[in-house]
Structure formats: structure tokens, C-alpha cells
Amino acid sequence: MDTRAPLRPATHQRHCWECMRRRLVCDFARPTCNKCRSAGVACPGYDEKKPLRWLAPGKVTSRARKRQSRHGMNRFSTVSSEGSEEAADKEHVPRTSVGSELLRIPIPHREWKSETCTMVEAFSLVNDYVYPDFRAMHELAPNPYLGQFPLDALHQMPMSICHTLVYLALGHRIHRIYPGDHCRSLACLRPSLYQHRGLALRSLTELMGNLKNRITIDLTIGSILLFLFVDARQLPSVHWQHHFAAAMELINLRGGLASLAHSSEYLKPLILHSLILGVMANTTTPPSHHIPTTSQLELITIMTELYGDGIYPILLCPPYLFIDVIKINNLRFQTTSAPITETTRATAHAILDHIEAFSPDDWTGTNPDAREDWLLLGRMYKSSIALYCISSLQSLSILPSSKYYTAMRTVHGNHLYTLLPKVTRRTRIRHFTIWPLVVAGMQAVDASPNVRHIVDEQLSELSKIMGCPTPTLARAVFRRFWTSGQTWDECFDKAYVFVT
Numbered sequence: 001m002d003t004r005a006p007l008r009p010a011t012h013q014r015h016c017w018e019c020m021r022r023r024l025v026c027d028f029a030r031p032t033c034n035k036c037r038s039a040g041v042a043c044p045g046y047d048e049k050k051p052l053r054w055l056a057p058g059k060v061t062s063r064a065r066k067r068q069s070r071h072g073m074n075r076f077s078t079v080s081s082e083g084s085e086e087a088a089d090k091e092h093v094p095r096t097s098v099g100s101e102l103l104r105i106p107i108p109h110r111e112w113k114s115e116t117c118t119m120v121e122a123f124s125l126v127n128d129y130v131y132p133d134f135r136a137m138h139e140l141a142p143n144p145y146l147g148q149f150p151l152d153a154l155h156q157m158p159m160s161i162c163h164t165l166v167y168l169a170l171g172h173r174i175h176r177i178y179p180g181d182h183c184r185s186l187a188c189l190r191p192s193l194y195q196h197r198g199l200a201l202r203s204l205t206e207l208m209g210n211l212k213n214r215i216t217i218d219l220t221i222g223s224i225l226l227f228l229f230v231d232a233r234q235l236p237s238v239h240w241q242h243h244f245a246a247a248m249e250l251i252n253l254r255g256g257l258a259s260l261a262h263s264s265e266y267l268k269p270l271i272l273h274s275l276i277l278g279v280m281a282n283t284t285t286p287p288s289h290h291i292p293t294t295s296q297l298e299l300i301t302i303m304t305e306l307y308g309d310g311i312y313p314i315l316l317c318p319p320y321l322f323i324d325v326i327k328i329n330n331l332r333f334q335t336t337s338a339p340i341t342e343t344t345r346a347t348a349h350a351i352l353d354h355i356e357a358f359s360p361d362d363w364t365g366t367n368p369d370a371r372e373d374w375l376l377l378g379r380m381y382k383s384s385i386a387l388y389c390i391s392s393l394q395s396l397s398i399l400p401s402s403k404y405y406t407a408m409r410t411v412h413g414n415h416l417y418t419l420l421p422k423v424t425r426r427t428r429i430r431h432f433t434i435w436p437l438v439v440a441g442m443q444a445v446d447a448s449p450n451v452r453h454i455v456d457e458q459l460s461e462l463s464k465i466m467g468c469p470t471p472t473l474a475r476a477v478f479r480r481f482w483t484s485g486q487t488w489d490e491c492f493d494k495a496y497v498f499v500t
Contacts, residue, residue, distance in 0.1 A: 017044040023155070123149045125169030133176070133467065134313055136428045140370045145269055146313050160203035160223040164230055166196040171234040176467030193234075200227055208246075214254070218264060221250045225270040232277060233500045236473040241495060244278060244291055257293070258302055272306040275299065276315050279326055280435060281497035283388055287332040287396070289495045295333035300326055310363075314499055316432045317381045318363045327351050328389050335396050348389070348398050355386045373429050380419045383412040384436035387443055388488075395488040413443040417451060424458055431466060431500075433458075434474075438498045441478040442491045452482055468500050 016033045018041060019026035026033050032043035044050075127148040137143055149165070170193040174186050204227060207220040224247045232240035251271075254260045261271050278294030285291075293299070300323055310319045317325075331348060360378025364371050390409050393399040420437060424430045437458055444452045456475055463471035473496070481491040 014046045016046055017050055018042075120151075120154065123151055123154065123165065125173075126165050129169055129176070130172050130467070133172075133465070134431065137313065139367065139428055140316075140373060141309075141311055141367055143311050143313065145311070158203065158207070158219060158223060160200055160207055161226055163196045163200035163203060164223070164227045167193060167200055167234070168230045170196065171230070172467035174467075175463065175469055177464040197231075197234075211250075211253075217250055217253060218267060221247055221254070221260075222267055222270055224250070225267075225274050229273060229277065232281070232497045233468045233470065236469060236496075240277075240281075240497060241289075241291060244274065247274065248293055257299075261302060261306060268306065272312065273314065275303060275306070276312065277497065277499055279303075279322070279329065280315065280499040281495065282329045282333075283325060283392070283435075284438065284492040284496040284498055286489055286493060286495070287336050290329065290333045290336075292333070295326075295329040297327070297330050315435070316377050316429065317385075318358065318360075318378055320358055320363070321355065321381050321385050324351055324355050324385060324389070328392060331398060332392060332396060335398070340396070340398055344398055348393050352386065352389050352399075355382065355389060358382050370428065373426055376419060376423050376426070377429055377432065380416065380423055380433070380436050383416040383419065384439040386412045387416065387439050391442060392488040395490075409443065409446075413440070413447070416440045416443070417447075417454070420458060421454075424462065430462075434462060434466065434471060434500060435498050437462065437471070438474050441474060442481070442488060444478070445482055445485060445491070452478075466500060470498055470500050474498060 015024075015026035015028075016036065018036050019033060022035075024035055026035060028046075031045075036043035131146075131148050134146055137146055170189050174189050174193065204220070204223055207216065207223055211217050211220060224243055228240050228243035228247065231243060251257055251260050255263070257271065257275075261268050275294060278291045279299070282290045282295050303322070303326065304319070307319050307322060310317055310322065315322075327347075328351060331344060331351075334344070358378070360375050360382060363378045364374040387409060390399060390405050390412075394401055394405065399405060416436060417440060420433060420440060423433050423436075437455065441455045441459070444455050456478070459471040459475045459478075463469065463475075477491065477496070485491050
């Protein structure tokens with residue numbers, strides 16, 4: 001016999017508190033709903049006020065965080081409930097393509113409980129401390145990949161992405177130096193950084209053990225790629241290569257790079273980001289340690305489609321020149337499995353001629369007010385990629401160490417030394433000097449002590465404004481190299497990544 005009381009017609013029906021907690025659609029049965037009865041839990045009812053729920057000792061899931069000291073920490077504090085409410089009320093918030101697309105990734109059902117607090121913290125930290133340093137890029141041209149993460153994605157983000165975002169924001173805050181900062185106060189954030197990195201890895205491990213279908217595979221790919229970007233940015237190690245390999249294994253399960261890029265719109269920005277990272281990392285990695293995927297000529301077709309006009313937050317390099325970087329990487333990678341032939345040398349000459357034919361005036365964007373910035377970027381990347389081509393291929397004896405190439409290196413080196421101070425003074429583009437500055441550091445092995453000092457100082461300043469230790473790592477590499485090295489592969493004798 002059904003003892004449930006019939007529901008009265010009403011303009012608004014309140015879900016029971018347990019269904020609201022579990023994000024389920026309540027069936028409004030009285031006195032207890034059937035969802036709770038089926039789950040074997042006590043239905044807390046439909047009262048206006050949420051009933052108290054007592055927890056057994058040791059079962060508390062969250063506690064209030066202690067207020068941090070205000071000394072030296074004014075620009076970085078734990079997100080409060082008031083702060084999150086204010087953030088939620090903001091209008092006209094720019095939306096990043098990555099954030100919007102991640103919002104569309106189908107997420108398997110899960111219970112959130114107090115994890116939502118960590119997610120609010122992650123989104124707020126990235127929006128408040130990382131995004132503002134890149135916001136000026138919108139003045140160059142509308143950038144679909146740059147913006148704030150939408151707070152309405154909170155209920156969909158998996159914890160692997162949440163902890164990775166906290167890891168990103170904490171690392172950025174530790175290394176991003178503001179006036180009045182106290183390094184000792186910032187250092188106390190390091191334990192929390194490593195804690196969230198560990199929690200992100202644990203969440204990734206759980207995802208890897210639950211690859212049931214296409215949805216879970218895509219979610220895992222997105223989580224690994226995001227973690228890859230942050231780990232490459234924060235830690236001077238080769239761990240990021242292992243993450244890249246893991247992501248590629250899963251991408252192959254989904255039909256390969258080209259297939260996934262065409263069939264999964266929400267993963268396309270992450271795939272593009274990872275390929276840019278892999279291509280530029282191979283430039284400062286010995287050929288025997290290259291990521292094979294990003295040193296293959298087949299990649300050019302995919303990158304030509306994905307990279308578009310070269311508008312991307314981590315590398316404002318003209319696509320014309322970026323394709324040349326892939327070709328140079330391919331020549332270097334070929335030396336690990338095949339002898340150098342006259343065809344190899346002819347290809348190297350053709351690549352260098354193609355670089356020399358590039359005109360920065362043909363790549364100036366759509367905003368006339370930013371024309372000077374575009375010209376500086378084009379000239380900077382032309383000289384740095386020409387130097388990479390000559391130096392790296394001379395290191396492998398593909399190009400000869402002749403007076404002609406020595407003179408060409410000198411011309412492009414002096415040009416780069418002149419351009420870099422101008423670029424680093426311009427807010428809209430200064431974040432994109434790290435790789436050209438690394439090329440200048442390698443070229444400075446033949447320069448005067450004054451030039452080396454200027455490069456070292458620029459790397460030190462760049463580390464403060466980029467919010468990552470990558471430029472500091474480059475300083476250490478060059479101080480060693482300038483005393484004992486000569487060639488490109490002597491400088492970059494292991495896998496480095498100088499793109500953030």
C-alpha cells in the first residue's frame with residue numbers, strides 16, 4: 001500500500017536537502033522522497049532551513065582556514081565567501097576558449113561536497129593573479145585563447161584540473177615579484193604548491209585507472225595536457241616529457257592527433273598548446289631526446305590548420321617562421337637515425353633562405369595602434385630563428401662553420417641584442433621574449449662580457465614578471481656554458497623547455 005501523501009499543486013516545489021546536496025532532481029514525494037529511500041539515506045525533508053547533520057568523530061570533511069599574515073601578502077590571500085560572491089556577480093568577464101571548451105567536456109557524475117571550496121579558490125587565483133599579467137595582449141588583437149575561467153564551470157570541473165589550477169596560481173604568485181613583496185613570506189606558500197601538485201597527480205592516477213569510454217578518455221587527455229603545461233612552467237625537470245608521452249598514448253587511442261583535433265572541439269586548444277610546447281622544447285633539447293611527434297614533417301599540416309594567425313598566449317611567433325622551426329627540428333632529429341647527405345645540406349640552405357625571405361611588415365595584425373609591437377615581434381623572431389637554424393645545424397655539421405655563416409650569425413645576433421630591450425619594455429609583448437632571449441644567451445658565448453651581463457639582467461627581470469622559474473634556469477645554463485662551451489648542443493645538453 002502506498003502511504004505517500006499526494007502532492008498539492010504549487011507554483012514552486014522545493015527539492016529535499018539531500019537531493020540538492022547530491023545535485024539530483026527530487027521527485028518531491030512525501031514524507032520522504034524516493035531518491036533518498038532508494039539510496040538508503042535519511043531524507044532531511046523540505047523545510048525552509050537546512051537541518052543540522054552531525055558527523056562522527058574523524059569524519060569532518062573541511063575546516064576553516066586560518067587567516068594568513070598580512071605582512072607582505074596583501075596581493076595574495078585565501079578566497080573568502082564574500083570574495084567568491086563578488087566574483088560571481090562580475091559582469092562582462094572575458095572567457096577563455098580553453099575555459100569555455102573545458103566546460104563542454106562531458107564529466108562523469110560525482111559528488112562534490114567541500115571540494116567546491118578548492119575549486120572556487122583555483123578559479124579565483126588564476127583569474128586574479130595569472131590572467132591580469134596577460135590581459136594587455138587583447139590590445140594586439142582579439143585573442144580567443146585568452147581570458148578568465150568562467151565561474152559557472154565550477155560544478156563541472158574535475159578535481160585534477162582544480163588542483164592543477166591551484167598549482168599554477170601558487171607557482172605564479174611565488175615567482176611573480178610585486179613591489180613590497182617579502183620573499184620569506186612567499187616561500188611559505190611552497191608546501192601548499194607541492195601539496196596541490198601531489199593531489200593533481202593523485203587525481204590523474206585515478207582518471208587513468210577509469211578509462212571506460214570516450215568521455216573518460218577525453219577528460220583524462222585534457223587533465224594531463226593542462227598538468228603538462230603547468231609542470232613544464234614550474235619545474236626545471238624533464239617530467240613534462242613523461243606527461244606528453246602519456247597524453248599521446250591516449251590521443252592514439254582516440255585515432256591520433258589529426259582525428260582528435262577534428263572530432264573534439266573542446267580539446268583543440270589544449271592539443272595546440274601541447275604541440276607548440278613540444279616543438280619549441282625540441283629546439284633546446286639534444287636530437288636523441290626529442291619528442292618524436294613534434295619533430296615530424298607530418299605535423300606541419302596539423303599546425304597550419306590549428307595555429308591560424310599565430311595568435312596564442314604562449315608564443316606570438318609568425319606561423320611562416322614557426323613552420324621553419326619544425327623543419328629545422330626534423331633535420332636535427334634525422335641525424336639520430338641517418339647519415340648527413342648533400343640532400344640534407346641542401347634542405348638546410350633552403351630553410352635558411354626561407355627564413356631570410358620573411359618580411360615582418362607582412363605580419364602586423366589588425367590593430368593599427370599595435371603596429372610597432374607586431375613589427376618588433378616579427379623582427380625578433382626572424383633573427384632568433386635564423387640564429388637557431390645556423391647554430392643548431394652547425395653543431396651537427398649540417399651547415400659549415402664558414403665566414404659567411406659566421407657573419408650572418410653576427411648580424412642577426414647584434415640585431416637581436418638591439419631588439420630585446422625594446423620588446424621587454426612593452427607590456428603587451430614582453431612575456432614573449434623568453435625563447436628569443438635564450439637564443440641570444442647562446443649567441444652571447446662569442447660576445448663581450450657587457451652583452452652577457454645585459455642578457456643575464458634581462459633574464460633576471462623576466463623571471464620576476466613572468467611568475468615562473470624558467471628564466472632563472474636559463475641564467476644558470478648560460479653561466480655554465482659561457483665558461484666552457486661553444487656549440488648549440490653543448491649549451492643545451494639535456495631536455496629544456498623555455499616556453500611558458
